[in-house]
Amino acid sequence: MAQAFDTIVVTFMPFRPAVIGFLAILVSHAGLADSASSRPIVDDAQGSVSRPLPPEYLIDPRGSVTLRICFNWSCAYRQTMTFTSKDMAILKRHLALCPGTSLHDRLQHVRIGIWQMELLAQTYQPLLANDLAINDSEAGVEGRMDCVDNASNTTTYLHILRDIGELAGWTVSSPKARNFFDITAVHWTAVIIDTESGLPWSVDSWYRPNGHLPMVMPLPSWSDDKKGWEPPFERLNATPRSIDELCDTPPLGHLGPAAFSLR
Helix, strand or coil: CCCCCCCCCCCCCCCCCCCCCCCCCCCCCCCHHHCCCCCCCCCCCCCCCCCCCCCCEEECCCCCEEEEEEECCCCCEEEEEEECHHHHHHHHHHHCCCCCCCHHHHHHHHHHHHHHHHHHHHHHCHHHHHCCCCCCCCCCCCCCCCHHHHHHHHHHHHHHHHHCCCCCCEEEEEEEEECCCCCCCCEEEEEEEECCCCCEEEEECCCCCCCCCCEEEEHHHHHCCCCCCCCCCCCCCCCCCEHHHCCCCCCCHHHCCCCCECC
């Protein structure tokens, strides 16, 4: 999928021990006009952590977003990057192709948003293209992401989507773990809560490489180790050839055909 991007901002920080305790940037829920005026608190610490990092980002009134992502398993490396206002406008155009209010469409809206933000992050840090599904054959690969990386980044993306008005019908919760006391099986996921039913949903990016649609399912099912590609969740986690095949509601007429291929 061809996309145009503005100035690339990529910063690698020198290695140093991880700092325990991070401050999250507070951004208004009311839109860009009320965005926080303080500069982002850049977390330049390096070193693995045992649980997802809290979101750190700042939305500029002109539409750009500066955020911290992490990778190389358990957030061993962290990087601050900026998605330009042009990037964010393209993301919103993609999201507009799935405007429905059914539960299915709202879940697909979330999936599209995470997919697009992962692609943007990969544009500014090409190493993320090396990430594979799960952790298969990734040891030593630069840009690899485990569940801690994925839950950290996905939660940050969800907070940003919420604050730019693209998470209607959802609130963002903190990441959750299953098998927490089993060091060989513990797994983290990002979580959203349906404001209509109060049901929490897992948004799990770990099962697919970076830059792909994440898996979604009710959090209790995720906690029971159900698979997103198996019944009854396979339709929710479809990977069709275009966005307009994802959603039950046809795209808005004035946008024309959906010519955006999915990965």
